[in-house]
Amino acid sequence: MMEKYYEADADIGVLKGKRIAVIGYGSQGRGQSLNLKDSGLDVVIGLRKGKSWDAATKDGMKVMTVAEAVKRSDIIQILLPDESQGAVFRAEILPHLTLNKCLMFSHGFNIHFGQITPPSTVDVIMVAPKGPGFMVRRQYEEGKGVPALIAIHQDHSGNAHKIALAYAKGIGATRAVVLETTFREETETDLFGEQAVLCGGITSLIKAGFETLVDAGYAPEMAYLEVLHETKLIVDLIYEGGLTNMRKYVSNTAQYGDLTRGPRVIGEESYIAMQEILEEIQNGTFAREWMLENLVNRPVFNALTAADEDHLIEEVGREVRSLMPQFQKTEGKKPVKLVMKPVAKPAAKKAVKAPAKKK
Numbered sequence: 001m002m003e004k005y006y007e008a009d010a011d012i013g014v015l016k017g018k019r020i021a022v023i024g025y026g027s028q029g030r031g032q033s034l035n036l037k038d039s040g041l042d043v044v045i046g047l048r049k050g051k052s053w054d055a056a057t058k059d060g061m062k063v064m065t066v067a068e069a070v071k072r073s074d075i076i077q078i079l080l081p082d083e084s085q086g087a088v089f090r091a092e093i094l095p096h097l098t099l100n101k102c103l104m105f106s107h108g109f110n111i112h113f114g115q116i117t118p119p120s121t122v123d124v125i126m127v128a129p130k131g132p133g134f135m136v137r138r139q140y141e142e143g144k145g146v147p148a149l150i151a152i153h154q155d156h157s158g159n160a161h162k163i164a165l166a167y168a169k170g171i172g173a174t175r176a177v178v179l180e181t182t183f184r185e186e187t188e189t190d191l192f193g194e195q196a197v198l199c200g201g202i203t204s205l206i207k208a209g210f211e212t213l214v215d216a217g218y219a220p221e222m223a224y225l226e227v228l229h230e231t232k233l234i235v236d237l238i239y240e241g242g243l244t245n246m247r248k249y250v251s252n253t254a255q256y257g258d259l260t261r262g263p264r265v266i267g268e269e270s271y272i273a274m275q276e277i278l279e280e281i282q283n284g285t286f287a288r289e290w291m292l293e294n295l296v297n298r299p300v301f302n303a304l305t306a307a308d309e310d311h312l313i314e315e316v317g318r319e320v321r322s323l324m325p326q327f328q329k330t331e332g333k334k335p336v337k338l339v340m341k342p343v344a345k346p347a348a349k350k351a352v353k354a355p356a357k358k359k
């Protein structure tokens with residue numbers, strides 16, 4: 001079993017008298033730094049001039065250039081996009097990374113794949129919250145926390161472990177749970193999770209289901225509600241109590257269909273694809289591809305993103321959500337113009353229902 005840590009295992013005092021530079025003020029940078037500050041720690045933000053600089057200033061943070069922030073701090077948490085960390089590290093961080101400083105990450109990509117090679121005279125650790133930055137912030141404000149992973153790549157000071165736990169406490173993670181892993185394990189599982197299941201798997205599954213229904217002549221709105229909208233209701237039940245919990249809430253018919261048809265949708269071909277995807281992560285093929293893609297200004301990334309933005313499911317989704325009050329706050333004001341495609345012939349009618357508790 002993995003080593004687990006909670007509030008009592010971490011001493012935030014380890015960070016008293018030390019200054020933390022959070023480099024970047026995006027999703028993680030904002031969430032983590034505001035929490036650290038509210039935990040009574042000395043935090044500065046390292047940035048270039050621009051959108052994030054203005055946002056951090058507006059939030060009342062001490063903002064300075066990356067080089068200046070590194071120079072003035074003992075602990076440097078790099079929260080830049082993974083693909084730009086290497087260049088910023090070499091130009092603005094490394095020159096000021098003097099003896100006994102502590103270099104931190106929230107994802108192991110750059111260390112594990114050798115994009116950043118820190119000097120041996122500093123600590124290199126990871127504190128990686130398992131949730132987006134706004135959740136890191138929101139949970140903290142509610143007195144809770146997002147779980148985090150910690151890992152030690154280099155322990156020059158002999159204090160790396162204590163610093164990692166103290167930082168995890170500072171962002172609220174020990175209120176949930178902190179698990180200890182390695183840079184390799186975090187990097188490979190994180191990439192695999194987002195590619196095969198969380199981002200890649202789910203979007204492809206939803207699109208495949210949507211296209212199958214629409215191609216068979218069903219109304220796109222129906223297809224949207226069935227395969228995209230209801231995903232959240234099912235995922236919430238799985239999140240709260242696992243697969244068994246979800247199955248307690250859906251009908252017996254749904255459960256039988258789930259058990260017998262699911263493995264046909266994700267069959268042998270998908271297992272083989274997942275193994276190949278994992279191998280590409282493990283042997284560095286994916287990392288090289290993504291780094292090279294960035295060097296040539298992301299032609300594949302841009303083309304595929306644009307193609308999906310134009311997908312019918314996105315158009316239909318805007319229309320359907322504009323009809324539901326719970327989406328008004330974020331999307332209600334956007335003008336939506338949509339001419340529904342003529343539907344061939346609705347072969348069958350199916351009621352849309354939320355999963356109701358079984359008697």
Ligand code: NDP
Nearest residue numbers: 024025026027028047048050051052079080081106107132
């Ligand atoms: P974002 O893209 O949200 O934010 C990046 C920040 O870096 C922005 O403030 C941006 O500022 C700044 N920045 C970009 N380039 C430069 C530069 N050359 N010089 C100075 N500042 C720059 O990143 P994330 O928060 O998503 O990711 C940060 C790290 O956290 C990554 O390692 C990621 O893997 C990890 N992580 C992210 C999670 C998430 O949910 N997003 C979850 C767990 C880990 P500007 O406005 O100037 O562009």
Ligand code: MG
Nearest residue numbers: 190191193194
């Ligand atoms: Mg992840």
